[in-house]
Amino acid sequence: MRDVAFVVHPDYSAMSWAVVMAFQVANSVAATEAPPYELHFVSETGGKIKTACGMMLESEPFTEMPFHTLVVGGATNPKASTPSLIAYVRDAPKRHRRIAAISTGAFVLAEAGLLDGRDATTHWTHAPLLQAQYPAVKLDKDRIFMNDGPIWTTAGGAAGLDLSLALIENDLGADFAKVVARELVIYHRRAGGQSQISxxxxxxxxxxxxxxxxxxxxxxxxxxxxxxxxxxxxxxxxxxxxxxxxxxxxxxxxxxxxxxxxxxxxxxxxxxxxxxxxxxxxxxxxxxxxxxxxxxxxxxxxxxxxxxxxxxxxxx
Missing domain, CATH: 1.10.10.60 (Homeodomain-like)
Structure with a gap:
């Protein structure tokens, strides 16, 4: 069982749910008694968090519990993070096997210093601001997702599905990831090196x-x-x-x-x-x-x- 935690916050983008859905489908199609993933939603305060689309999410408060994967969701528009969120993300590499950011979630990772000197990407509309605010990031604004060591970043939107399938493939193999992609009715699963804009x-x-x-x-x-x-x-x-x-x-x-x-x-x-x-x-x-x-x-x-x-x- 791999624990996957999604960091949610006010203005959490509904498009970040694409990543959640891939892991949910992975559990549903797994031919084992125990599902391969256990999903968690965590936030600073715990309790209900109102997302950008108005939907309320029930969440657990931040703890020192180690997760296999920590996924920081993006906001509709990037904004300064709270000190508590930055502290939690800054310490994440000590506890979690890998860390991923969806779209503007890269701003949170960058603010916490996790992207300094690393290859990363984000949604193309926000890439100039990310590069200006955090020049130490080796930003590639034209990739749908990137992986540098334990850190994964993605353009968000539909690219979140491509990232989640890459993570699932990393865990369970290419054949299993293809089964999940078929279940999600994905016509073509893209590699991370593809351009964001077709x-x-x-x-x-x-x-x-x-x-x-x-x-x-x-x-x-x-x-x-x-x-x-x-x-x-x-x-x-x-x-x-x-x-x-x-x-x-x-x-x-x-x-x-x-x-x-x-x-x-x-x-x-x-x-x-x-x-x-x-x-x-x-x-x-x-x-x-x-x-x-x-x-x-x-x-x-x-x-x-x-x-x-x-x-x-x-x-x-």
Whole structure:
């Protein structure tokens, strides 16, 4: 049994519940008599704590009880912590095996000095403030989660699920973490090295016809994908399609297809052991040099550099 404690406080963000849910599901799918995790909610005062969404959480008061994992939840907006909370978090490494922060929970860890000289991340909107207030933190604002020794930090939001699955995998193995991910109906479990902001979010067409063209493109990524091919999938003439596509996405079909290709290729580079040539072939680039140039335009790095970062993050 692993005790996991969630530090809650007034203005505790409801998105931090994503992490709680993963451990709850892990307990429900475990094929053992004893569940692998026991969950606790702790706060300075104990009792009921009102969260940011108005929901009341029952909590235990801070004690010296050691936990396997201590998770500091984020607030809607970062603010100075109370002396009692900082003292509790500052002493946490002496008692707990590992410590995680969700989104702006990184501010609490930084204020307690736990992130000094460590690699860390937080939600991209709050990253500049965290770096300005705590320059000793080695902040990477474009990672969904990071691990440095016993300290884990995440961007929050949906990235909290990715972090919790990584923690579960760390405890119980990759196969068990996959079972939990399936139970949570997660389409794709991301590695920590992925970017917080996906360029695919820019492709949000309103009409079914343009969406059909993008679906066709995703299903046929390995093909050249001409405008005529996409227009045929949308049941429009090439001229009508190009005009409608730009009106709905703000980009040309060619640019959008490149975005689809580099995002898909990046996932393959980070999650698979395929060679660079094989990734280029599967994602429709004419060769590895064509893919490298597209990566540099999109991410400012080569495919090899992104794969190296992902492996270093995984090994850490």
């Amino acid at each position: 360029k695919l979010l820019d492709l949000t067409p309103n009409s079914d016809r343009i969406q059909a063209a993008l679906t066709y493109a995703r299903d046929n990524m390995y093909k050249p994908l001409t405008v005529a091919d996409l227009a045929n999938a949308a049941r429009l003439s090439p001229r009508q399609f190009s005009r409608a596509f730009r009106a709905e996405t703000g980009q040309s079909p060619a640019k959008s297809i490149e975005i689809l290709r580099v995002e898909t290729a990046r996932n393959l580079m980070e999650q698979s052991r395929h060679s660079i040539d094989e990734v280029a072939r599967q994602t429709g680039f004419s060769d590895r040099d064509h893919m490298r140039r597209a990566f540099v335009r999109a991410f400012g790095q080569s495919p090899q550099a992104l794969r190296r970062e992902a492996r270093l993050s995984a090994n850490a």
